[in-house]
Amino acid sequence: MNRLIVVSNRVAPINEGKSAAGGLAVAVLAAFKRVGGIWFGWSGEVVGSPQQETKTFQSGRLSYATVDLSQRDYEEYYNGFANSTLWPLFHYRLDLTEFSRRTFAGYLRVNGLFASRLSPILEPDDMVWVHDYHLIPFAEQLRQMGHEQPMGFFLHTPFPVPEILVSLPNHEAMVRSLCAYDVVGFQTESDRRAFVTYLVQEARAEVIDEKRVLAFGRVLHVDSFPISVDTAEIEKQAEVAGRSRQTAQLRESLSDRDLIIGVDRLDYSKGLPQRLEAFHQLLESYAENRNRVTFMQIAPPTRSEVQEYIDIRRELEAKAGHINGAFAEFDWVPIRYLNKSFSRRSLLGFYRISRIGLVTPLRDGMNLVAKEYVAAQDPDDPGVLVLSRFAGAAAEMESALIVNPYDTEGVAESLQRGLTMPLAERRERHQALMEILRHNDIDHWRDRFLEALSAAPFRPSGQA
Numbered sequence: 192m193n194r195l196i197v198v199s200n201r202v203a204p205i206n207e208g209k210s211a212a213g214g215l216a217v218a219v220l221a222a223f224k225r226v227g228g229i230w231f232g233w234s235g236e237v238v239g240s241p242q243q244e245t246k247t248f249q250s251g252r253l254s255y256a257t258v259d260l261s262q263r264d265y266e267e268y269y270n271g272f273a274n275s276t277l278w279p280l281f282h283y284r285l286d287l288t289e290f291s292r293r294t295f296a297g298y299l300r301v302n303g304l305f306a307s308r309l310s311p312i313l314e315p316d317d318m319v320w321v322h323d324y325h326l327i328p329f330a331e332q333l334r335q336m337g338h339e340q341p342m343g344f345f346l347h348t349p350f351p352v353p354e355i356l357v358s359l360p361n362h363e364a365m366v367r368s369l370c371a372y373d374v375v376g377f378q379t380e381s382d383r384r385a386f387v388t389y390l391v392q393e394a395r396a397e398v399i400d401e402k403r404v405l406a407f408g409r410v411l412h413v414d415s416f417p418i419s420v421d422t423a424e425i426e427k428q429a430e431v432a433g434r435s436r437q438t439a440q441l442r443e444s445l446s447d448r449d450l451i452i453g454v455d456r457l458d459y460s461k462g463l464p465q466r467l468e469a470f471h472q473l474l475e476s477y478a479e480n481r482n483r484v485t486f487m488q489i490a491p492p493t494r495s496e497v498q499e500y501i502d503i504r505r506e507l508e509a510k511a512g513h514i515n516g517a518f519a520e521f522d523w524v525p526i527r528y529l530n531k532s533f534s535r536r537s538l539l540g541f542y543r544i545s546r547i548g549l550v551t552p553l554r555d556g557m558n559l560v561a562k563e564y565v566a567a568q569d570p571d572d573p574g575v576l577v578l579s580r581f582a583g584a585a586a587e588m589e590s591a592l593i594v595n596p597y598d599t600e601g602v603a604e605s606l607q608r609g610l611t612m613p614l615a616e617r618r619e620r621h622q623a624l625m626e627i628l629r630h631n632d633i634d635h636w637r638d639r640f641l642e643a644l645s646a647a648p649f650r651p652s653g654q655a
C-alpha cells in the first residue's frame with residue numbers, strides 16, 4: 192500500500208489523554224493511529240527566529256514531522272488570515288471578518304514553508320491528505336515544486352455559499368488553489384453544493400457527473416464525507432468512565448439534580464451566549480427546574496490573542512454571572528461555567544451521566560461533541576441530544592431534538608421536552624442515532640476518502 196501523508200495545522204498531542212477540545216486532531220488521530228502514516232504539521236511552538244529543522248518522532252504506527260513557526264508567521268498566518276479572515280468568513284460571520292494583504296501574504300508564505308519542508312520527505316507514490324482551512328494553497332505549492340501524486344483536501348469547517356465567499360477579495364485565487372487537489376471533501380452535502388455552485392457561477396466550471404467537476408483545467412472529485420468518531424471505542428471507554436471516581440464525584444455534587452452538559456472551544460461560532468440565554472429562559476418559563484437542574488458548560492479558551500475571542504470570553508463571564516446571581520440558592524448554582532479542558536476519559540464519564548447534551552452552534556462544520564455525547568450514553572437509560580440545525584451533524588442526526596439556536600424560547604422548550612422525555616422515547620431516539628454512528632464511524636470516513644483519493648488522477652474522459 193502507498194504511504195499516507197496526513198497534513199494539518201494542528202497535530203494531536205502524543206498523550207491522547209490530555210487532548211484539548213479541537214475536533215480535528217482527535218478525529219485524525221483516531222482515524223490514523225491504526226493504519227499508520229506520516230503526520231505533518233505545526234509543532235504548536237512559536238519561536239524567536241525561524242527554525243530550519245523539521246522535528247520527527249514516532250508514536251505507535253504514526254510518524255510525526257513538525258515545524259515551528261516564527262512569531263511573525265504565527266501572527267500573520269494563524270491569528271491573521273486563518274483565524275481572523277477564513278474562520279469567521281466560513282462561519283458566515285462577515286461582521287467579524289478582517290482582510291489584509293499582509294496576513295494573506297503571511298498565509299501563503301507559511302503554506303510555502305510547510306510545502307518546502309514536506310517536499311524532501313515526499314516519495315512519488317505517497318498519497319497526501321491535507322486538512323482544513325489553514326492549508327488551502329498547500330497542494331498548489333507542492334505541485335509547483337514538481338509533486339504530481341494524488342492529493343486530497345478535507346474541509347472540517349462549513350464552506351460558505353458563493354454570495355458570502357465572494358466578499359473575500361482574493362476568493363478566486365483561493366478557489367483556484369483548491370482545484371490543485373484531486374479530491375476535495377466537505378462535511379455535508381450543502382457545503383459540497385456551495386463549492387460546486389461557486390465553481391460553476393464564478394469559474395465557468397463544467398460538472399461532469401455527480402462527483403466530478405472540470406475546473407481550472409483539472410478534474411476534481413468533489414464529495415461530502417461527514418466526519419465521525421470511533422464509536423465502538425467511545426462506547427467501551429464511556430462504560431468504564433461512567434464508573435470512575437471523578438464521575439461519581441460529579442454525580443454526588445449534583446445531589447439528584449439533572450445535568451445538562453455543553454462542551455465547546457470558547458468560540459463565537461458555538462452560540463454560547465444564546466445557549467446561556469436559552470437556559471435562563473428554561474428557568475423562567477419552567478420554574479419547576481429551579482434547584483432541580485444544573486447546566487455545566489465546559490469552554491476551554493482558544494485563539495486567545497484574537498480580539499473577538501477576548502470579547503466573547505468577557506461576554507460569557509458576565510452572562511453566566513448574571514444568571515447565577517439571579518437564580519442561585521444557598522445550596523444550588525444553576526450554571527457551572529468552566530474555562531478549562533478535561534481529559535477525554537473525564538468527558539465521557541460526564542456525558543454519560545448528563546440527561547441532556549446541549550450542542551447549539553450558530554454554524555459548525557460537523558461538531559463531534561454531538562456524536563461523542565450520543566456514543567457515550569448508557570443504552571438502557573440514555574440522555575437526549577439537543578442539537579442545532581446549523582451543525583453539520585444535524586444532517587445525519589435527525590433523531591436528536593433539532594433546534595434553532597437563535598430561537599431562545601424554542602431551545603428552552605426543547606430542553607424541557609428532553610428533561611421530561613419518557614424512557615421509551617429516549618431509548619428509541621438513542622438507538623436510531625447509534626445505528627448511524629455505528630455505520631458511519633471514523634474508519635468509514637477515512638476509508639471512503641482514501642478510496643476516492645486512490646482513484647486519482649482523474650481525466651476529463653471520465654476514466655481514472
Ligand code: F6P
Pocket residue numbers: 201212213214215216323347348493494556
Ligand atoms: O476545524 C476546526 C479547527 O479549526 C481545527 O482545524 C482545529 O484543530 C480546531 O478547530 C482547534 O482550533 P485551534 O487549532 O485553532 O486551536
